[in-house]
Amino acid sequence: MTPSGFQSEQAVQLARAFDEEGVDYLFIGKGAAILLGFPFVTQDIDVFADRTPENGRRIVRALRKVGFALGSDQEKAIIAGNDFVQIKAAPFDLDVIFAPDGISSFGEAKSRSILLEGFRIASLRDIIASKRASGREKDLLDLEYLERFRQEYERLHAPALRSASAIALNRAHSKR
Amino acid sequence: MTERDDTRPKRDEAAINEAQLPYRTAVPEEFFPLRTPEDRGWEEFRDQCRRQMQRPLELRIKYGFCRRIKPASDQISMRAFKTMAEYRAWCEENLPDYLGFKRPAQ
Numbered sequence: 001m002t003p004s005g006f007q008s009e010q011a012v013q014l015a016r017a018f019d020e021e022g023v024d025y026l027f028i029g030k031g032a033a034i035l036l037g038f039p040f041v042t043q044d045i046d047v048f049a050d051r052t053p054e055n056g057r058r059i060v061r062a063l064r065k066v067g068f069a070l071g072s073d074q075e076k077a078i079i080a081g082n083d084f085v086q087i088k089a090a091p092f093d094l095d096v097i098f099a100p101d102g103i104s105s106f107g108e109a110k111s112r113s114i115l116l117e118g119f120r121i122a123s124l125r126d127i128i129a130s131k132r133a134s135g136r137e138k139d140l141l142d143l144e145y146l147e148r149f150r151q152e153y154e155r156l157h158a159p160a161l162r163s164a165s166a167i168a169l170n171r172a173h174s175k176r
Numbered sequence: 177m178t179e180r181d182d183t184r185p186k187r188d189e190a191a192i193n194e195a196q197l198p199y200r201t202a203v204p205e206e207f208f209p210l211r212t213p214e215d216r217g218w219e220e221f222r223d224q225c226r227r228q229m230q231r232p233l234e235l236r237i238k239y240g241f242c243r244r245i246k247p248a249s250d251q252i253s254m255r256a257f258k259t260m261a262e263y264r265a266w267c268e269e270n271l272p273d274y275l276g277f278k279r280p281a282q
Contacts, residue, residue, distance in 0.1 A: 006241035008234040034240035037229035039221075043243045077256035084263040085256045093243065099260055117233050134264075138276030148218060152225045 006031070006045055006092045010066065014045070015118045017062035024050035025059070026113050026122040028100060030142060033127050035119055038149045040142070044093035048122060050106040051081035051098040059096060067091045102126075102133025111170055124150040246275065 018025055027035060029046035049059055056079035063070055068087060070078075077085045083099040103109050103126055112123040122130075128146050131139040228236060257263035267277035 006237065006243075008237040011237050031241065034236055035233065037225060037231070037236060038240075039224040039228040041240055041242050043241065043246075045241075071254070074254045074256070077254075082256045082258050083260045086254065088253045097260075101260055119233075135279045136264075136267075136277050137280050140280065141276065145221065148221060149225050152222055153229065156226075156229060 006043075010092055011035075011045075012118070013066045014062075015120075017065040018059075018120075019118065021058040021062040021065070023058045023062050024052075024055050024106070024110070026106075026109060026120050028097065028122040028127060028130060029095075030127075030131075032121045033124060033146060033149065035116060035121055036114070036124065036153060038146065040145065044095060046095045046097055046100075048097050048100050048103070048106065048109065050110075053079050053081070056081055063087075063094070068094070100130045101135075102129040102131075124153055246271075 017023075026032070026048045027045065028048040030038070030040060030042040031045045034040060034042060047059075049055055059078050060070060060075050068091070070087070074085070074087060078096060081098045083097070085096040085098075087094045087096070103122075109122055109126050110120075112126060114121045114123060124146070128143065128150060131143055131146065228239075231239075255266075257266065264277075268279070271277045
């Protein structure tokens with residue numbers, strides 16, 4: 001079966017399956033920025049996941065639930081937490097990344113992430129840091145547009161003032 | 177009792193709450209006569225960003241994801257790399273230049 005473009009119902013199913021299986025993940029990359037409103041086009045979905053064997057097993061269960069026919073090699077690579085696992089089997093293209101360039105820790109990135117209609121999305125600053133660190137031509141071309149989009153996004157979504165205790169709680173939660 | 181200072185410029189409430197106003201396509205030219213074509217280009221991009229952010233998530237996904245065939249990359253259904261460096265090296269070695277996976281210095 002040839003994978004098609006990512007459809008909105010698949011997006012909802014994927015986020016729901018991750019949630020049901022308790023996957024620790026963030027959408028990242030251009031696809032994540034598009035979910036936030038970046039007016040560009042991409043073809044696949046990148047997921048930044050916490051590198052633990054248990055989280056890997058949860059990812060495998062969640063992906064099978066939404067229709068990925070993962071073989072034993074794919075399962076092993078995900079559970080082992082290989083830095084980069086690219087899946088082109090149907091229903092859509094998906095990259096599972098355990099160590100994206102430019103982001104030092106999953107916990108910290110999660111503490112800065114955005115929850116949008118059930119989608120856990122990396123912050124635009126982390127998305128940009130990752131693109132900048134990759135140094136690839138296609139990412140560098142996007143950088144200025146992403147920066148402009150970030151400025152506009154942050155202007156329209158100014159974070160509410162948070163108390164010190166709320167920030168500490170959030171950090172403690174992200175470390176777990 | 178002190179008199180109120182009415183010489184201060186009045187706050188333009190509409191401008192401050194611009195995000196809540198109905199969408200406008202452009203700032204009238206006479207406000208910024210010295211804008212360059214590049215400035216106008218970024219204004220248009222900013223307007224695109226605003227429009228896209230106003231769209232529901234479902235439409236952002238509909239318009240934002242479009243699959244095309246990628247040479248080499250699509251030949252097998254899965255590949256895994258222990259390190260990102262191995263992945264970058266594979267991309268630079270195997271993918272055509274026009275896909276943009278190479279670093280500019282190379």
